[in-house]
Amino acid sequence: MISSKNTMPKRAPKERVKDFQEVALGYTKEQALAEANRCLNCKIPKCVEGCPVETPIPRFIQALKKGDYQTASYIIKEKNSLPAICGRVCPQEVQCEMNCVLAKKGLAVSIGALERFIADQERELNLEVKPKTPTKEKVAIIGSGPASLSAAADLALYGYRVTVFEALHELGGVLRYGIPEFRLPKAIVDSEIQYLEKLGIEFKTNIIVGVTESLADLKEQGYKAFFIGAGAGLPTxxxxxxxxxxxxxxxxxxxxxxxxxxxxxxxxxxxxxxxxxxxxxxxxxxxxxxxxxxxxxxxxxxxxxxxxxxxxxxxxxxxxxxxxxxxxxxxxxxxxxxxxxxxxxxxxxxxxxxxxxxxxxxxxxxxxxxxxxxxxxxxxxxxxxxxxGQGPNPLAIRNIPGLKTDKKGLIKTDSRGQTSLPGVFSGGDIVTGAATVIKAMGAGKEAAKAIDEYLQELREGN
Ligand SMILES: Cc1cc2nc3c(=O)[nH]c(=O)nc-3n(C[C@H](O)[C@H](O)[C@H](O)COP(=O)(O)OP(=O)(O)OC[C@H]3O[C@@H](n4cnc5c(N)ncnc54)[C@H](O)[C@@H]3O)c2cc1C
Structure with a gap:
């Protein structure tokens, strides 16, 4: 018999509606273990196929079952640099959890809640981060939403010198200015960004690329490739x-x-x-x-x-x-x-x-x-x-000459995420229109891979 799901505890509606503190409380260790034990560790894990960043779900759950939170955390971070955020805001019911074999009976493993549990443990245990020494070219990332943050993380792990330029005075894009504290505490966003800083990524706020600094300025400063993750924040x-x-x-x-x-x-x-x-x-x-x-x-x-x-x-x-x-x-x-x-x-x-x-x-x-x-x-x-709904943020687009957009004003890219300008890549809401955190992250990862290939080709003189 399939055991029933372990529901994540949350605050009572009457109490929580009076303040901005987080609604969902997260699993206790016992609840997380009980939920992890429901995972069948399928040979062909369909849940992974449902995740746009291919988080190695059964592998991290197996480590969690053994109580090895550190390994579980490293496994997640192989693919997902923002697990505490994804565990809180991803629409798991139409992604990983929809593909879980137990979903047919309405009893999918609560993958999001387990991911959140491990990410929260990681923060509490202050796990060691192993940055890669940056030996490769300088890459500029425009915007600091989830598309940009995951592109930046992967590029840093490939060994590039990465700088993120953000127009606002705070980092995180919608994670910071859109999703409320009671659903995604800003301390969580801060700690995910601190992890990225530990990877060696440099962050610069209050810089509107295209206005404060042009792409040509950045090229002069030695940046060899660009990722535009400017998002869709223009109200309709x-x-x-x-x-x-x-x-x-x-x-x-x-x-x-x-x-x-x-x-x-x-x-x-x-x-x-x-x-x-x-x-x-x-x-x-x-x-x-x-x-x-x-x-x-x-x-x-x-x-x-x-x-x-x-x-x-x-x-x-x-x-x-x-x-x-x-x-x-x-x-x-x-x-x-x-x-x-x-x-x-x-x-x-x-x-x-x-x-x-x-x-x-x-x-x-x-x-x-x-x-x-x-x-x-x-x-x-x-x-x-x-x-x-929201339309694409226009400032970067308007001020980068030669950047092609479609009828809706969204940046056009090829299958590798490259725009009409060589060396300039893009992804997330500015390409797809308003979507989800994990889709933006998936696009950031794809673009990071393409930027790596592009710079390698350039290095080899192709
Ligand atoms: C209120 C709200 C709630 C949401 N809830 C969910 C949810 O529960 N689950 C979910 O999966 N998705 C949710 N979404 C959608 C999700 O947040 C977005 O799909 C995602 O953030 C897109 O990421 P992005 O990196 O493409 O862009 P954004 O997160 O929009 O980040 C873009 C960043 O680029 C910066 N920028 C723009 N132009 C420039 C420039 N010229 N120079 C420098 N910086 C620039 C912006 O200031 C911004 O910080 C929500 C969206 C909103 C608005």
Whole structure:
């Protein structure tokens, strides 16, 4: 008989919704061992195929079973330089855990929770890092999100001298400014970056490549290859009446104020934030769930998700949807906003929405949302957060001459991740559009491999 899963403990909704401390508590040693013992150590581990960075899942679980956390950690780090982050935010249910043979019975091994356990043990045990002496060329990495961090880690391990240039004053990209503290504590992001520093990677903040320093400047400084991981942080708007009213935020601005600029600590930190009594969040991805749960923690009394499709199509991680439900977020499904209503004084006073139904599957494999003629609802809200997706960050693209983009403004690359410019590679959200941490990391790793090959060819004079 297959034993049941060991659920990772988390804080009670009523308690956690009052603060920004982490919701999930992580396994105890006993729980981790019990969960690890459920792994069948399959000869052909399908779980690894489901992971975009091919984390050696059964191997690290076998080491965990023996209580050898150090070896388990080294095994993970062969492929994944940010395990404490991936263990917390990856959508495992549609990746590694979906491929677990036990998933058919709904009892997949909780791989993400085990990865998180090992990464947290590693931090506590302060395991030794073995940096490689950098003997190879200088490589510049633009941006410090997960795509860039994993490209930087692999290049450092190949022996390159790597510098990461970040536009913001803090490192981590969305991991820092987007995903809230209660889901991904910034101390975790700091410690993952400290590990990368120990690998010998140099980090420079407050540098917008293309503005503060051009690519030509960096070439003059001796950089021989480049990776652009500039991400997709440009908010998308609905284009409906009322979007310019006071009380309407893009999720990007709202979350950046709270996470990067620590508005949740106001007045201790001097970043002000307006928070409505009743809030509508438009969209149902991770960004929308984070915005809704952040609004609750900042004191909103009623928070609505407004999503034009049904529950089945919700793109957010399952765990975050159920966390949001437990915390009292109200889901208005098959509902599409058509107008943000003013109070007559340029402030939000409500949201008019049309009821929707599902139609045929569209070109992206999702059922189309179709309006039901004449059926509308009104939500009485004083704040609206728009979380319907992000476009590519334009600054690097606009200011690097010759860099080709597609219709959506995303950087075009070949199968190796090389852009239209020789020696300039790219990956992550700036190439795919808004996606996931692990996909961005996978792209960073692929590009690191391609950069290594490119520089080797250059060295050999090919
Ligand atoms: C609120 C939110 C929640 C999310 N939750 C999840 C989740 O739970 N699970 C998941 O898997 N994914 C999640 N995602 C998606 C995931 O975070 C992204 O797919 C991922 O971060 C993309 O990584 P990236 O490295 O391509 O870019 P980013 O993380 O966007 O990093 C890009 C970095 O480049 C910098 N930059 C841009 N231009 C320049 C320049 N010219 N010079 C120097 N630096 C520059 C930016 O300042 C930024 O720091 C979430 C996204 C958001 C916004």
């Amino acid at each position: 708007f609905l284009g409906i009446p009322g979007e310019n009213l006071n009380g309407v935020y893009s999720a990007n601005e709202f979350l950046t104020r709270v996470n990067l600029m620590k508005a949740y600590k106001f007045p201790e930190v001097d970043t002000p934030i307006f928070v409505g009594e009743k809030v509508a969040v438009i969209g149902a991805g991770n960004v929308a769930m984070d915005s809704a749960r952040t609004a609750l923690r900042l004191g909103s009394k009623e928070v609505h998700i407004v999503y034009r499709r049904s529950k089945e199509e919700i793109p957010a991680r399952l765990e975050e949807v159920s966390n949001a439900e437990e915390e009292g977020v109200i889901f208005n499904l098959l509902t599409n906003p058509v107008e943000i209503i003013s109070d007559g004084n340029f402030k939000v006073n409500g949201l008019r929405c049309q009821k929707m139904k599902l139609g045929e599957v569209d070109s992206q494999g999702r059922k189309k949302a179709l309006p039901i003629s004449g059926e509308y609802i009104f939500l009485e809200v004083d704040m609206v957060i728009i979380a319907i």
